[in-house]
Amino acid sequence: xxxxTIEAAPGFKDYLPQEYKDLIDDGPFLKxxxxxxxxSFKEAIEExxxxxxxxxxxxxxxxxxxxxxxxxxxICGTAxxxxxxISQGAVPFVYGNYGDxxxxxxxxxxxxxxxxxxxxxxxxVMAGDGGLADIGFHAVMHSWFRKEKFTTIMLxxxxxxxxxxxxxxxxxxxxxxxxxPTGKKFEKMDMLGLAKTAGVAYTARLAPTNPTRVANTVRxxxxxAREVGPTFIQAYTSCNIEYAIPTPKVMDDARAVEKDRYxxxxxxxxxxxxxxxxxxxxxxxxxxxxxxxx
Amino acid sequence: xxxxxxxxxxxxxxxxxxxxxxxxxxxxxLPEEGEGLxxxxxxxxxxxxxxxxxAMLTRKNATLFPGPLVLWGWNDHTNEKAKYFFDxxxxxxxxxxxxxxxxxxxxxxxxxxxxxxxxxxxLTISHNKIEACVFIGVHCHYxxxxxxxxRAGTNxxxxxxxxEAGHEDAMVSVxxxxxxxxxxxxxxxxxxxxxxxxPLYEGKGIxxxxxxxxxxxxxxxxxxxxxxxxxxxxxAFSSELETGLDDTAE
Ligand SMILES: Cc1ncc(C[n+]2csc(CCOP(=O)(O)OP(=O)(O)O)c2C)c(N)n1
Ligand code: SF4
Numbered sequence: 302x303x304x305x306t307i308e309a310a311p312g313f314k315d316y317l318p319q320e321y322k323d324l325i326d327d328g329p330f331l332k333x334x335x336x337x338x339x340x341s342f343k344e345a346i347e348e349x350x351x352x353x354x355x356x357x358x359x360x361x362x363x364x365x366x367x368x369x370x371x372x373x374x375x376i377c378g379t380a381x382x383x384x385x386x387i388s389q390g391a392v393p394f395v396y397g398n399y400g401d402x403x404x405x406x407x408x409x410x411x412x413x414x415x416x417x418x419x420x421x422x423x424x425x426v427m428a429g430d431g432g433l434a435d436i437g438f439h440a441v442m443h444s445w446f447r448k449e450k451f452t453t454i455m456l457x458x459x460x461x462x463x464x465x466x467x468x469x470x471x472x473x474x475x476x477x478x479x480x481x482p483t484g485k486k487f488e489k490m491d492m493l494g495l496a497k498t499a500g501v502a503y504t505a506r507l508a509p510t511n512p513t514r515v516a517n518t519v520r521x522x523x524x525x526a527r528e529v530g531p532t533f534i535q536a537y538t539s540c541n542i543e544y545a546i547p548t549p550k551v552m553d554d555a556r557a558v559e560k561d562r563y564x565x566x567x568x569x570x571x572x573x574x575x576x577x578x579x580x581x582x583x584x585x586x587x588x589x590x591x592x593x594x595x
Numbered sequence: 596x597x598x599x600x601x602x603x604x605x606x607x608x609x610x611x612x613x614x615x616x617x618x619x620x621x622x623x624x625l626p627e628e629g630e631g632l633x634x635x636x637x638x639x640x641x642x643x644x645x646x647x648x649x650a651m652l653t654r655k656n657a658t659l660f661p662g663p664l665v666l667w668g669w670n671d672h673t674n675e676k677a678k679y680f681f682d683x684x685x686x687x688x689x690x691x692x693x694x695x696x697x698x699x700x701x702x703x704x705x706x707x708x709x710x711x712x713x714x715x716x717x718l719t720i721s722h723n724k725i726e727a728c729v730f731i732g733v734h735c736h737y738x739x740x741x742x743x744x745x746r747a748g749t750n751x752x753x754x755x756x757x758x759e760a761g762h763e764d765a766m767v768s769v770x771x772x773x774x775x776x777x778x779x780x781x782x783x784x785x786x787x788x789x790x791x792x793x794p795l796y797e798g799k800g801i802x803x804x805x806x807x808x809x810x811x812x813x814x815x816x817x818x819x820x821x822x823x824x825x826x827x828x829x830x831a832f833s834s835e836l837e838t839g840l841d842d843t844a845e
Contacts, residue, residue, distance in 0.1 A: 310668035310677040313661065316692045318709040319807035319817050350702040388700055 307331075307372065320347055324391055329365065330372040333520075336363065336512045345371060349386035354548035356555055357456050357538035360509040361386050364427065364454065367519030368392070374423045374523075375413070377406040379437070381429035382463045382540070383456045400436035402426045403444035403453060410451045423523050424451035430471035431461045434490050438470075445499035448530040452522045455492065455533070458540035466543040478543060492535055493566070502530035502573035506566045508537040508559035510552065518567070521577065528580075529573045537563045597623030597635045597763075606635040606766055609746045617743065618763035626761045631769040640769055640776075644783035647729070647754045647767040651687050652787065652794040654727035654752055658691040659684055660711050664758065665732030666694050672774075673732075679777035680731070686784035689796025691804045693719060695730075698737050709805030713737040717748040723804070727752040730765070731772065738762055756780070 307330050309317060314325065323343040324330075334342060345365040351358050361383060368374050376392055378384040380399040388394050397405035406426045413422035426433075433441050433455045441453060459476070461467040466479035470490040477484045496504045503525040505518045515536070522532040539546055539554055546554045559565075569577060597604040597618060604621035619625075623635040631643020638646075651657045661680060668674045684690050693711050700714045707722035713733070720728070728751055730738055738755055742764035745751050755762035756777075761770035769776060788794065796802075803809040810817035 306667045306669045308668045310666055310673045312677050312681050313666040313668075313694070315811035316661075316694055316808050317666070317696060318694070318706060318805060319819070321694075321696050322807065322811075322817075348702065348704070385702070389702060391697075391699075394699075 336516050346390040354551050356551050360538045363515040364519050367516035369520050377426045379428045379432045381432050402428050403440040406451050407449045427454040430457045431469040434470045445531045450526050452526045452532045455535045456538045458538050460543045462540040496533045501533050502570045503532040504568045506535045508555045508563045510555050525573050597621040608750045608752050611746050615747050623763040643769050648783040648787045650727040650752045656725045657727040658725045660730045662695045662733030683781050688794040689799035691802050713741040716741045720749045720751045729754045731756045
């Protein structure tokens with residue numbers, strides 16, 4: 302595949318809609334953008350049809366900033382609210398059947414590795430808690446057991462948002478929802494513990510309260526998946542509709558939930574830790590060398 | 596012409612109504628090299644190209660829809676092909692060029708003057724009152740569904756110039772459409788004009804469409820028209836920006 306896919310063939314640029322011209326001239330491709338640059342470059346996603354103020358949209362926007370090589374990334378998603386925004390992004394998006402994401406991502410990743418031996422191609426699964434912890438659970442677990450080298454990001458809004466408020470395995474025990482009127486019957490699933498048991502190389506849990514942390518965590522997870530093995534991010538991305546959070550209070554809710562039960566945690570396997578420490582050292586060395594050379 | 600259980604099926608301009616059958620299910624075959632399809636029947640390539648040329652010259656608001664395989668400069672072949680695409684455009688007075696840059700569903704709002712999308716192509720066709728169009732460089736699986744949707748809901752005469760096997764769901768289709776065949780299509784346009792077909796928009800050049808294309812072709816700075824602007828506080832991500840992005844470095 303040629304990176305010229307992000308340049309128009311001769312004569313065609315004038316005919317493109319403005320947002321594509323902007324993507325060509327000032328898009329996120331071929332350079333690592335920072336959160337602090339948001340608003341100063343053309344982002345991979347511009348509009349989306351999700352609910353106004355949905356924390357999931359903010360998180361997805363930050364994921365696009367964090368991807369270490371956005372032009373070499375394929376995102377795999379499925380039914381659920383997130384795909385409504387993810388399918389609008391200027392990154393190839395493959396829609397797996399509900400429950401299939403990690404099996405589909407396995408095939409894509411293995412295929413890309415065969416086809417592009419000399420080039421890193423990153424695969425990222427991004428789907429809801431229902432899609433990954435309930436219906437896709439078997440595929441998620443087996444992709445981890447098989448040590449498939451891609452990142453799984455769970456958009457954990459603790460509910461089936463897209464279908465109107467059923468409880469998922471990730472809903473808090475006792476929670477009463479529109480379509481769970483007698484309350485959730487069992488504890489929130491410990492996906493972090495399951496990931497650790499399954500041998501996931503890097504696991505993180507976070508809320509989107511600190512944009513730089515979100516982007517950095519995504520970058521770390523994708524880079525470790527490239528070199529070491531499966532990685533998993535569980536992100537609190539509240540559903541303001543099903544949890545009746547007033548739109549302007551969405552971030553207050555994220556901060557409160559983070560403080561109460563969704564603190565930032567990360568876990569590295571020994572191999573992942575060794576790889577990450579080495580690569581950090583190397584990045585520092587390169588930065589220093591660049592500074593010295595002017 | 597396709598025939599299923601003895602019933603003939605012609606792939607003609609619609610509106611055919613919701614969910615027209617896939618032409619292949621109705622028995623329409625794909626053309627071989629050197630052949631073309633016209634309204635579901637196999638003809639010679641030359642006949643198909645002439646039929647396409649006449650439709651593009653005589654039907655209202657004829658439009659070329661270049662897809663991702665031709666409009667992105669992803670290899671030497673596409674870079675070379677671009678010139679021949681514009682040679683064809685130059686032979687169709689009053690033609691529009693509306694790209695299909697990718698297959699994103701494009702929510703919540705499409706600008707039908709600037710872009711066509713495979714998930715709702717009828718919006719662009721109906722908005723611009725397009726009665727003949729050419730698809731070129733669109734991946735087959737998207738072209739098939741797009742062509743069916745257009746046949747279902749509009750009276751547009753569809754022409755699929757396909758780099759692979761051709762498309763039964765278009766009114767005219769020619770397979771293996773490479774540079775050589777783009778030249779043949781240009782020659783067919785010249786020939787039918789010479790033989791007396793009078794172009795509907797005689798004397799006109801390419802008609803720019805969509806605010807950014809109009810500005811670009813005039814060499815002006817593109818300015819989004821006011822009715823396209825998103826009101827503060829209602830646009831994408833507005834609420835999260837309202838609360839402010841806390842850019843605390845890790
Ligand atoms: C196999 C299958 N079963 C059920 C559905 C219906 N369905 C669509 S979205 C959805 C719930 C999504 O919940 P979640 O994955 O938590 O994502 P959210 O919408 O909350 O972001 C369901 C059950 C489907 N599309 N496919
Ligand atoms: S239903 Fe909930 S998760 Fe889905 S878009 Fe709306 S606020 Fe977001």
